[in-house]
Amino acid sequence: MELLNAIPLVGPVLGAVIPFIFVLSVVVFVHEMGHYLVGRWCGIHAEVFSIGFGKEIYGWEDRRGTRWRVAVLPLGGYVKFLGDADAASANSDAEAVAAMRPEDRERSFPGAKLWKRAATVAAGPMANFLLTAVMVATTALIVGMPDERPVIGVVAEDADLPLREGDLVRSVDGQPVDDFSALVKAASAAGAPSHTVVVEREGEVLSFEIPPLIGPEVRRVDPRGAAGEAGMLPGDRMTAVDGDPIHAFEDLRERVFAAEGETLEVTVERADGTHTLMLTPRMTPFPLADGGVEMRPMIGVSGQLVIGSATRPAGIGEAAVAGVEGVGRIIQNTFSYLDKIIGGEADASGLGGPLRIASMSGEAATAGFGAILGMIAMISTSIGLMNLLPIPVLDGGHLVFYAIEAVRGKPLPDRAAEAATGFGLALVLALMAFVTWNDIAWL
Template sequence: MGFMAGLGGGIWTLAAFLVALSIIVAVHEYGHYIVARWSGIRAEVFSIGFGPRLISRRDKRGTRWQIAAIPLGGYVLFLGDSDPASAGPSKQVPADQRRHTIDGAPLWARAATLAAGPFFNFILSTLIFAAFVLIRGVAVETPTVGELSATPPGMVMELQPGDRIVGLGGKPVTEWADIYDTARDLPRADSYDWRIERDGREMTVQGPDPLPPVIGGVAPGSAAAAAGLLPGDVIWRIDGDRVLRFEDIRAKVEAVQGAPLNLGVMRDGQEIDISLSPKEQDIPAANGGFEKRWLIGVTAGSWFAPATQSVGPLSALAMGVTQVWEIIASSLTGLWAMITGQIGSCNLGGAISIAESTGQAANAGLGNFVWWIAILSVAIGFLNLLPIPVLDGGHLAFCAWEAVTGRAPSDRVRGALTSVGLALVVGLMIFGLSNDLRC
């Protein structure tokens, strides 16, 4: 039974990974294709996957659209290309057709076509993040109760959706940070005095601890995700000890230094047992550097959600762009920290860890899966912009050289650099896979 469950989980993980990868690759390659078409470069093949064709059709422009047997990427084959990566010299084409090849097109057209793939990845992520903002809204500025979560039997919950919070434990509050800071100074108790405004009147009601051991989010690839913890789970016990606040979870995780933990988790009114081992990770420190911390990969939740307000499409798009930029900036910081030795090489994962994280995101629900696709899309767009030959960024570097010097690198130089770049990429892939197995 355990083998079959593991096999089923492995198939589900692989399926989720292939779906996510196919969506991201399709958008990336479509960016190359459509900008090439707009700039006069002709595409002969648009393929999702490699190897033998499974399904194909040819459109009126002569491009063959196909799904191939090995669903681990994709490519656009342009007129005159000797290979899908556009890394080799163009095949001989008639002189009157050379303008429609990737090598014969003007520099601006080549650069735009190369940059379009990563740019479309960023567009996909921006649209997904913006869609989440449009659907969910953003928290209102004043602390206001939104949707209530199911609370355990016997817990006092007199708060109602729409209540505006103006005080906690006898102290005034004006924003969410005030509530959390005030709660930390209050003694542990089963319930607290919440001062609220309801229907134009101020009153005091009883409500639960604002810092409960409720899971708000689970990071894909984390110990919590691997163990099956889900948003909304309540961690009641750790190694038999009662847990009252989320900070108790943090303290216990730090104390065991990676030793296994036995969690008593409340889910849908049932208590289940889950075991996991914290992972040591490099995280950004307050001083701008990095510090090592033991983590299980969960964020704090609450017994109620903040009330939200809707935003317009332009504001949502702006928030989506900000989210994409923050991921890119974080990737740059992490890459530099790894190069300079500030963080360990185990932070570089390979295909196995990415696939596992994708499966875990899918297990957590459609919303988490789509959000994870957006994060992966940014990562793949960023990776492709690195100035390594065989990647889009490497070809853009060749374009930059041509723009500065007035001549393109020779086929010999480009071929040699491409071989070096290919060796580097393959080496990084092998290194990432080894990290998946040993870290």
């Protein structure tokens, strides 16, 4: 990936597109495999299993008569069952089903019992949730679980700190710390150029004076944020806001909050000298620790925590629990954000489409294998949730149709089903256009 990023113009594009295609293909493959496996278990014949849309670029036919194919447009996929009129299984081919032999009709999707059709449709989103759980659990098994104790797990190579891996921090500025998050909060507080930490190391109790653990150095800049548009760069060291000196990233955060949307004058130092930047904070969706989302004034920069927590090995059972909790956390965050949008407490600018997903996939690829697993987990749950929306042409819409069929004792009339499907397709296309517009504005 580093080689791709080194190629001017082509590199950054490929560095985002290739991970995007990989992440999306994995998520789509698992979703469609859920449909396929449960459909096959129910005795429903799959005619086509496709990753991507459009012209086939590679494919083969298995001994059951299913055509497995990879298509030229890698932005989705589908399973077409016997008797489907289209790849979305939104309508049945009534004439073809009527002309089938009785044994073939039983193998068709329209001819299957209601519970079998419902199970086959629901299996896609359920497979996405299972994939997320597996990705989170795998990460826990490979990387380990965070050690909640205030133990130093890693120290950044370029950090000028007396701390070492394995140090157990007892107190910061005279106040005891019980866990790692309390350590970071205490040793990154605003208004202090340094902190006194007491650590236990190999049976000895030592005291050190350290700079803030999240200093005023800029690690990352969102080019679409206020800081990026003002010219701030990664590696800049912020020294003052409106002429007042700052020592930690928390100093900047407090000044941004206090500004209430007013323009700030931020002084930064970089290799070529001192620069003064004018930037105005913007209200931005911010995920909370409890899974909620709130709008906060932000400028689009992040600092660098110069230490990392220790990890401990995770057992299979603990990793499995972490996987299930990971699915629940992503679902909770999603619904919390949507609730904020509906309630007018947040705008919909945080809803991203393919361009934003591609950018995030590229960033995850450069961050490492664990970040890619996390990206797959997030996208997988998002696609599973979206497909469960009660919109015709999506899996959730099919399930609503089946619920109506169960109550009526017969399917919806063809005309009503076709009208609902047309409305659902228009709604999905409008949603796609909206998130794509969000992406363009975000670029």
